[in-house]
Amino acid sequence: xxxxxxxxxxxxxxxxxxxxxxxxxxxxxxxxxxxxxxxxxxxxxxxxxxxxxxxxxxxxxxxxxxxxxxxxxxxxxxxxxxxxxxxxxxxxxxxxxxxxxxxxxxxxxxxxxxxxxxxxxxxxxxxxxxxxxxxxxxxxxxxxxxxxxxxxxxxxxxxxxxxxxxxxxxxxxxxxxxxxxxxxxxxxxxxxxxxxxxxxxxxxxxxxxxxxxxxxxxxxxxxxxxxxxxxxxxxxxxxxxxxxxxxxxxxxxxxxxxxxxxxxxxxxxxxxxxxxxxxxxxxxxxxxxxxxxxxxxxxxxxxxxxxxxx
Amino acid sequence: xxxxxxxxxxxxxxxxxxxxxxxxxxxxxxxxxxxxxxxxxxxxxxxxxxxxxxxxxxxxxxxxxxxxxxxxxxxxxxxxxxxxxxxxxxxxxxxxxxxxxxxxxxxxxxxxxxxxxxxxxxxxxxxxxxxxxxxxxxxxxxxxxxxxxxxxxxxxxxxxxxxxxxxxxxxxxxxxxxxxxxxxxxxxxxxxxxxxxxxxxxxxxxxxxxxxxxxxxxxxxxxxxxxxxxxxxxxxxxxxxxxxxxxxxxxxxxxxxxxxxxxxxxxxxxxxxxxxxxxxxxxxxxxxxxxxxxxxxxxxxxxxxxxxxxxxxxxxxxxxxxxxxxxxxxxxxxxxxxxxxxxxxxxxxxxxxxxxxxxxxxxxxxxxxxxxxxxxxxxxxxxxxxxxxxxxxxxxxxxxxxxxxxxxxxxxxxxxxxxxxxxxxxxxxxxxxxxxxxxxxxxxxxxxxxxxxxxxxxxxxxxxxxxxxxxxxxxxxxxxxxxxxxxxxxxxxxxxxxxxxxxxxxxxxxxxxxxxxxxxxxxxxxxxxxxxxxxxxxxxxxxxx
Numbered sequence: 137x138x139x140x141x142x143x144x145x146x147x148x149x150x151x152x153x154x155x156x157x158x159x160x161x162x163x164x165x166x167x168x169x170x171x172x173x174x175x176x177x178x179x180x181x182x183x184x185x186x187x188x189x190x191x192x193x194x195x196x197x198x199x200x201x202x203x204x205x206x207x208x209x210x211x212x213x214x215x216x217x218x219x220x221x222x223x224x225x226x227x228x229x230x231x232x233x234x235x236x237x238x239x240x241x242x243x244x245x246x247x248x249x250x251x252x253x254x255x256x257x258x259x260x261x262x263x264x265x266x267x268x269x270x271x272x273x274x275x276x277x278x279x280x281x282x283x284x285x286x287x288x289x290x291x292x293x294x295x296x297x298x299x300x301x302x303x304x305x306x307x308x309x310x311x312x313x314x315x316x317x318x319x320x321x322x323x324x325x326x327x328x329x330x331x332x333x334x335x336x337x338x339x340x341x342x343x344x345x346x347x348x349x350x351x352x353x354x355x356x357x358x359x360x361x362x363x364x365x366x367x368x369x370x371x372x373x374x375x376x377x378x379x380x381x382x383x384x385x386x387x388x389x390x391x392x393x394x395x396x397x398x399x400x401x402x403x404x405x406x407x408x409x410x411x412x413x414x415x416x417x418x419x420x421x422x423x424x425x426x427x428x429x430x431x432x433x434x435x436x437x438x439x440x441x442x443x444x445x446x
Numbered sequence: 447x448x449x450x451x452x453x454x455x456x457x458x459x460x461x462x463x464x465x466x467x468x469x470x471x472x473x474x475x476x477x478x479x480x481x482x483x484x485x486x487x488x489x490x491x492x493x494x495x496x497x498x499x500x501x502x503x504x505x506x507x508x509x510x511x512x513x514x515x516x517x518x519x520x521x522x523x524x525x526x527x528x529x530x531x532x533x534x535x536x537x538x539x540x541x542x543x544x545x546x547x548x549x550x551x552x553x554x555x556x557x558x559x560x561x562x563x564x565x566x567x568x569x570x571x572x573x574x575x576x577x578x579x580x581x582x583x584x585x586x587x588x589x590x591x592x593x594x595x596x597x598x599x600x601x602x603x604x605x606x607x608x609x610x611x612x613x614x615x616x617x618x619x620x621x622x623x624x625x626x627x628x629x630x631x632x633x634x635x636x637x638x639x640x641x642x643x644x645x646x647x648x649x650x651x652x653x654x655x656x657x658x659x660x661x662x663x664x665x666x667x668x669x670x671x672x673x674x675x676x677x678x679x680x681x682x683x684x685x686x687x688x689x690x691x692x693x694x695x696x697x698x699x700x701x702x703x704x705x706x707x708x709x710x711x712x713x714x715x716x717x718x719x720x721x722x723x724x725x726x727x728x729x730x731x732x733x734x735x736x737x738x739x740x741x742x743x744x745x746x747x748x749x750x751x752x753x754x755x756x757x758x759x760x761x762x763x764x765x766x767x768x769x770x771x772x773x774x775x776x777x778x779x780x781x782x783x784x785x786x787x788x789x790x791x792x793x794x795x796x797x798x799x800x801x802x803x804x805x806x807x808x809x810x811x812x813x814x815x816x817x818x819x820x821x822x823x824x825x826x827x828x829x830x831x832x833x834x835x836x837x838x839x840x841x842x843x844x845x846x847x848x849x850x851x852x853x854x855x856x857x858x859x860x861x862x863x864x865x866x867x868x869x870x871x872x873x874x875x876x877x878x879x880x881x882x883x884x885x886x887x888x889x890x891x892x893x894x895x896x897x898x899x900x901x902x903x904x905x906x907x908x909x910x911x912x913x914x915x916x917x918x919x920x921x922x923x924x925x926x927x928x929x930x931x932x933x934x935x936x937x938x939x940x941x942x943x944x945x946x947x948x949x950x951x952x953x954x955x956x957x958x959x960x961x962x963x964x965x966x967x968x969x970x971x972x973x974x975x976x977x978x979x980x981x982x983x984x985x986x987x988x989x990x991x
Binding site for chain 1: 496497498499506577578580581582584585597598599600601602603653656671672673674675698699700701702705708709711712714841869870871872873875876877879911
């Protein structure tokens, strides 16, 4: 087990270097000059442009820029400064991540509780009315685009009923984040419910289930321990990768509900060619993905005793 | 004038806003009758995160400009009719438009309590002009003698002087400015934020000062919560004529214009600067008399890329062809339908509200007349390859009207017209800089200072930074130089008016329409006015109790 974890951690290093380099290179080869973009339609003299570029180290060849960038990250945990306002990228990310984390946590809790809950109900009553109702409900959620769902929720609950403010304010209270979290978690909720349902329905017919029933175990224990644990493996796999997606993929939802999280930063950094911000952000997201995927692999062994890591 | 603000980040000469307060006149007194105003009330306004540090020499986009307008006062400002008003200056005098003497009002202080002196101005200008500080607006000082020593043209060159030779401090409240040659509009330029003074504390740590600016304006800086909000509060010791009628301003950041509009309707924000396209059809009905629909000094044009093979080979394009294309555009219908009444058809190259604006300067060329259009194009030898491309940036909401303009041209003249979309503004700019525009690109211009030279000299002079299409005409250059160097402003304005009328014969660009402010405000505030640059005038807003 310990050796397995160590090996996985070592594997992360080339993955980390590879992804950051790819992103770095891709951003810098996009057409469009971030420094010239500072001055807009009216332009600026080449001397000022050159001075600005030199100040930011953008006049170096890309290999050297990447080298400087990576050494700063690894040695000083310094992600560099933004081109436009000179703010340290760590500060920009430090502002945006907690909010997205909050939103993602709520969305995750939402999809976990309701997704698995619905899945369990459907799985145990496979083929019956409840199962079909849940099937239709999840189909509906999957087929509605995120922004449509967002606007419907706003329209109904904010404008018609007046139960909530249409937008998240600058204080980002938990209560304000519920609506965006539902929208954000909605799609995954449907997948979680369906995965759980299928997996449960399948395992109900497994040999160890028959054995458990034959042993005369109470129904609660059969379902709670024997059935659930084994059925959770595909669900946990999905949930794990979904954490990363929730953190990074909230561009649309954050835009609709005026949440100033990672989504907006990603969008802005791409359109302004803020290479350092974008690479820093992706670096953190890559770390999140790597950590969760390791965690999931370790969870497999906990859930299914037949899986062992050497 | 090199290096100013772009029309994409619709920006503006800050001080217009301040000036217009003083001459706001009758309209704001009328609306006060309903509710008692609270002189200490703080109102909120929708604003994006400023792109850069709040430096007077580098703030050129509208988000930063709006904040800086509250924090700094410049020497002068201009009224809606274009005449100058003294703010921090007691007087700005010249006899030949070349040597200017500035006397300051006494008793002014920065927000940290230090006095505003002639040195505060001279030092600030020298710092902003210095190439080492790489300030985006530094070329505004190019008129001043000795600028080149501080800001050499060549890439990578070091400055050879510490200060501009043309700036001299006479005493604490007097200084003189020597220009390289006569610049009649220089007094008007002084209203721009880059000419604001800076306190001594600024030079100790310029970066920190950009995060927490100390100014001399009607508001002092309170806090900046990045990407969320900026707060400025009234400066009680302010001596200027444009004292704030409210207790302060909270600039709130929104992810989208739609979100801001929803918050306006639910009372969470008081003043908007712009309404998103989605809400434009309904906002007048939603807001009633709180809906704003007002012209400001900016213009959208189709600029011709004269360097492109299409216009150059085998022979230089005949302006008649471009006149024909212009007459093939149905501006009235497009502004009404596609742009939903947010623009007004242009009839010349100088925007409304600018000194020297003349109606119908372009004559018939901006009128929709398919028959005449066809005739002109034929007379000019036809459009090469019978096909044109209009380059635009897809992130700016331009696609709809570009398509409409193309349709209009194709229907009227059978010239094939295609929108050439660049993914974003940066890519659009790069194509313009590297001279890769295929035939035509969309362009925009917001006033820097309210004089017509800003819309002629800065756009169509050979080599002007705003002249990215490579338009060049010796005869016109000579006329512009003469007008730029005229001894008085009146004379210069008149000469530029003649030049604008003459532009029809060259067609350096096709004027499309003037911009309008489409905005609104909440029931909590009154006296909301928008300046010539399209930004709301902060000091005049009154908050109801």
